[in-house]
Amino acid sequence: MPAPILSAPSLPAPIVPTSWSASWTIFRIALEERLTYRGDFALGTLMRFLPIVTQIFLWHAVFTAVSTPVTGIAKTVAGYTYEEMVAYYLLTMLGRAFSSMPGLSSGIARLIRTGEIKKFLIQPVDLLWFTFLSRVAHKTAYYSVAAGPFALVFFLCRGYFPPLPSAATLLLFTLTLLLGFLLGYFMEVSLGLIGFWWLEISSLIFVYTLLNFFLSGHMFPLDMLGPEWQWLVQFIPLQYLAYFPAAVFLGKITGAALAWGIACELIWIVALVGLSRWLFHRGVIRYSGFGG
Amino acid sequence: MNSRQTLRPQSARPAYLAVLWTMLRNSLVRDMSFRSNFLIESITSLAWMMMNLGFYLLVFKFTRELAPGWGKYEFFAFLATTMLINSVVQAFFMPNAEEFSEMIRTGNLDFALLKPIDAQFLISLQRVNWSSLSNFFVAIALLAYSVWKMTTRETAPLPLHPWMLMAYPLYVACGVAILYSLMISLAATSIWLGRNQSLYDFWFYITNFSRYPMEIYEGQVGTPLRLFFTFIIPVMVVVNVPARVISQPLIGGAGRDVALGPGLDQQFLLGFALLATAGSLGAARWVFQRALTSYRSASS
Numbered sequence: 001m002p003a004p005i006l007s008a009p010s011l012p013a014p015i016v017p018t019s020w021s022a023s024w025t026i027f028r029i030a031l032e033e034r035l036t037y038r039g040d041f042a043l044g045t046l047m048r049f050l051p052i053v054t055q056i057f058l059w060h061a062v063f064t065a066v067s068t069p070v071t072g073i074a075k076t077v078a079g080y081t082y083e084e085m086v087a088y089y090l091l092t093m094l095g096r097a098f099s100s101m102p103g104l105s106s107g108i109a110r111l112i113r114t115g116e117i118k119k120f121l122i123q124p125v126d127l128l129w130f131t132f133l134s135r136v137a138h139k140t141a142y143y144s145v146a147a148g149p150f151a152l153v154f155f156l157c158r159g160y161f162p163p164l165p166s167a168a169t170l171l172l173f174t175l176t177l178l179l180g181f182l183l184g185y186f187m188e189v190s191l192g193l194i195g196f197w198w199l200e201i202s203s204l205i206f207v208y209t210l211l212n213f214f215l216s217g218h219m220f221p222l223d224m225l226g227p228e229w230q231w232l233v234q235f236i237p238l239q240y241l242a243y244f245p246a247a248v249f250l251g252k253i254t255g256a257a258l259a260w261g262i263a264c265e266l267i268w269i270v271a272l273v274g275l276s277r278w279l280f281h282r283g284v285i286r287y288s289g290f291g292g
Numbered sequence: 293m294n295s296r297q298t299l300r301p302q303s304a305r306p307a308y309l310a311v312l313w314t315m316l317r318n319s320l321v322r323d324m325s326f327r328s329n330f331l332i333e334s335i336t337s338l339a340w341m342m343m344n345l346g347f348y349l350l351v352f353k354f355t356r357e358l359a360p361g362w363g364k365y366e367f368f369a370f371l372a373t374t375m376l377i378n379s380v381v382q383a384f385f386m387p388n389a390e391e392f393s394e395m396i397r398t399g400n401l402d403f404a405l406l407k408p409i410d411a412q413f414l415i416s417l418q419r420v421n422w423s424s425l426s427n428f429f430v431a432i433a434l435l436a437y438s439v440w441k442m443t444t445r446e447t448a449p450l451p452l453h454p455w456m457l458m459a460y461p462l463y464v465a466c467g468v469a470i471l472y473s474l475m476i477s478l479a480a481t482s483i484w485l486g487r488n489q490s491l492y493d494f495w496f497y498i499t500n501f502s503r504y505p506m507e508i509y510e511g512q513v514g515t516p517l518r519l520f521f522t523f524i525i526p527v528m529v530v531v532n533v534p535a536r537v538i539s540q541p542l543i544g545g546a547g548r549d550v551a552l553g554p555g556l557d558q559q560f561l562l563g564f565a566l567l568a569t570a571g572s573l574g575a576a577r578w579v580f581q582r583a584l585t586s587y588r589s590a591s592s
Contacts, residue, residue, distance in 0.1 A: 050497045053517075054504060058351075058358070061508035065355045077354045206336055214343055224350055 022125065023133055030134040034141035045142075046149040052089055059085045078224040084250055086160040088221050090153065091246035096218060097146065098177045099184035099241040101135065105208075108192030109201045118289045128189060128280060135185055165251060172258065176245040179265050183240050186272035193276060196283030211236075217243025223252070237268040306409040312417060319420035334426035337382075341375060341427055345434075359507035361540060365438040365445075367505070370535040372435035374503055375427050377467045377531060383424035385472050388416050389479040396482050399589045412580050416476060439538060456537055459562075463534035466569040470530050471499065473576035480583035502527040505535075526568040533565040 063082040066075045080088065108131065111117040120127040154161075164170070191208055195201050213219055215238040222233050222243045233239050244261060247253045253261060323330050348371060357363045362370065392415050395401040404414050442450035478494060501521045506528050509518035521528040536558065 044493070047493065047497055051500050054500050057508045057514060058504055060511075060514075061359045061504075062351060062355050065357050065359065203332060206339075210339055210343060214346070219347055220350065224354070226353075 023129070026125075026130055026133045027137045030137035031141050034138050035145070042145050042149060045146040046152075049093070049149070049153050052093065055089055056086050078221060079252070080221055080223070083160045084162070085221070086157065087162070087250060088246050090157055090160070091249050092218055092242040094150065095177060095180055095242040095245040096216075097142070097150075098139070098245075099180035099216075101184050101188040104131070104135065104185070104188040105192035105201065105205055107131075108189060109195030109199070112193075112195040112283070112287070113199050115289055117287070121284060121287075121289070128276060131189065132185065139181065162250065165249060169248065169251070172262070173245055173249045176240070176248050176262070176265070179262070179269065180241055180245055182269050183237060183265060183272065186269060186276050187237070190272055190276045190279055193279040193283055196279070196286055212238055212241065215239065216241040217246065221247075223247075237265070237272075240265045240268070308409070308413065311409060311414075315417055316420055320422055322419075323422045330423050333423035337379075337424060337427050338430060341430060345371070359505050362505045362507065365441040366535075366539040369435055369438040369442070369539040370505060370531065372431045372438060373464065373467075373535040373538070374531045375431035376435070376464055377471065377534075378499075379424050379427035379431060380464075380468050381471045381475070383421050383428075385416060385475050386424070387419045387421045389475045391415075391419060392476075392479040393482040396587070401587060402589050405584070405587075411584065412476070412577065416472070435538070442539065450539065460534055460538045463537055463562075463565060466565050467530035467534055469569045470526055470572045473572035474498065474525070474527065477576045477579040480580050483583040483587050498525065499527055499530075502530045502532070506532050522564075526565075526572060529561070529565045529568050533561055536561070 059077075059082060062077065063075070063085070066077065077085065108127075111120075111127075117127065120130065165173070187208075191201065191204060194204060198204070215222070215233060215236065217239055218241075222239055225233060240261075244253070244265070248258060248261075345368075348367065351358075352364045352367075358367050392401075395404065395415070401415075405411055407414060439450070439452065443452050475495060501517070506518050506522065509515065509528075518528060540558070
């Protein structure tokens, strides 16, 4: 009697420890793959700053309109001066360079839909660890190439930045960027794993992108939203993807609020790691693979 | 000799209108066979638009105007014009420009060139994405609402002249034509480049400069940008001119200076937009023809 290839009980728990040498190989291959097109990459990164140019002009116009014409004293919008606003947009670019995961959830959903995921179920490689390593390699390749364009733009715009914050703030800022990466990764993975149930998740990804655009602070500083929206902003984790790091750098969030924010972010990450593990586990039990 | 004469009228004048009609109908039939997809696509583009609108509603909570002469409803009329023009371009030309790049790569362009009809016409309008037009109607509604708000407000109501309503569609058409020219020129470059994957990106980055009133581009960087995107690549004319026509009193009111420079006022801009349209269409035609001469079929 031919045994079904992938019956759930015969399968070991999906968490298979991947050996470090294998991990290193996965990371290296993904890195080399990404670095093949570095020229296109660098140009693309520089081009991505162009929309910011129009955004800067828009805010310049707004700040000119709200300033008192006689004295020329600049007002603030939602607590931001014009310079801070420009710096905010540039910093969210940096935040999103860490937290955005292009193609991650759709990629996982595709693995499930096409059945390619089978190879992760029969080989001693854990899917979530594998995609995590590939993503870290992807990001490493990205930073090694994008560092140039980023440095150039930040240097050209140095006049907009407040004096460099204290070392402690810079350290916390770096921490929020790294946590943003983890949060973004596990959110998108969980989204992609819903593909075990839905197969086609593009509409779900669309809703996520839409909410992300508006509520991560990518489009505008979240302080601009009135109190009737703040509960939503605080309730969902999207603010950590762009707004939170930028606000930390600009000194908008300090002290207890900062500690509380980081604590909440950590709780979210732990919860999402658990969720993605659980989804993967349930999904594999549900999954049936046929053919070779 | 007789047979030649009878053949000639047929081959010399393809029935453009009939072909266009067939292409429009086929696309609609195609879209309608995937009805839920059509619905989802319409909702998707609507949602993006609503989000955009939400952002500007938020901005106007903090300021009364964006630039001199661009208050909330003036700018919403501007925004509606942007949506109107973009929805038409996205419905009619975007899918075709993408397809064009693909045809060059795969060598399928051969079949288009062999047909006894103008290649640019065929390539530009082959497929129409009807779902993109859902934004068109929302844009009309937003425009109507903004104009109604402007004409009925207490301080400085907008005097609406019949000519404004007549000139508006004309300048919207001009805007569409300029964007079309830019798009088909960009797509044609894939003949030289082999592949033009970043067409969408490039398109987005350039047209980005059409999204705001040209007054906001001022200063050391702004003025050169404004002049470049007005006179060299006229994307700033695309939305600005029709939006001005409908929201800024021209006749019977004091026309506001466009800040293009001394002596360059609204009337100048109206004339220039027509010129820019003709120039863009001509340039696009030239680029297209030049690119075709370099086309080497990809098939064996």
